Amino acid sequence: MKTFLLIIGFSIAIYSCGSGDAAFKNSSDRTAANDTIRIANDSLEYEIIIIEPGFQAWLASQPPRGFYGQPYLEVRNRLIVNEYNNRVRQINRYPRDLYVQEINYDTTIDYGYEVNYLLYNYFLFFQRRYNQKFIGIRN
Template sequence: MKIFLLIAVFSFAFFSCGTGNTSINSSPIDGNTKKDTVRIANDSLEYEIIIVEPGFQSWLISQPPRGFYGQAKLEGKNRQFVAEYNSRVLQPNLYSRNLYGEQINYDPTIDYGYEVNYLLYNYFVYFQEKYNQKFVGGRN
């Protein structure tokens, strides 16, 4: 069985939003954080993607709907964006650790399916807009 774990926990969101020193729990008091957490898992491939970013869910609603882009296009963009993101993680003297906390394990030989690629692509677009970052290849 192929073992691969894709964890895209953008912990930098906690630090950049000033919540790095508090824990997130599932209590009813913490309803806003729960609404801004996107989790997708596939037990057969043993991967998981978690996006914890305040405002991402409401921003996502205003974007082109699922099916607007083909999976091949999303995969191509995600390969570019992940490579650029991971490159910046390895250059902490040039890029903030608050934004680029840890590498994303994205294997282009694995078919993660449309939903994962759609959300990952949109997260990168959101990330670039929110934090004024420019990745090679941009949005489209």
């Protein structure tokens, strides 16, 4: 399960050197160390690391924790992760530098609210920053 979240962090770090829209470029002037978010649970053996310049500032402008219920976030994450993984498999259709490796999001595991909240919001950020559209996610 650790690989699921490490993959996200790694793929984000690789692609963060690419271009995004101008509004995000202005907010990404901070160092990666200031924009690293880490969540870990040793008992479930998972870890999420999000290294994306501008993500923390963007997250602060989003609805607060508790705004969405955990079941809502889990359903959305399930849909988005499935679509993300499908894009990873379609190497000729989607950029390899954006969709590096599949995400192992096991629907039988309760990751808790915090992981689901951050993952959902990361996908919102990813969608907007890299001009991608996911099914089941607001614009």
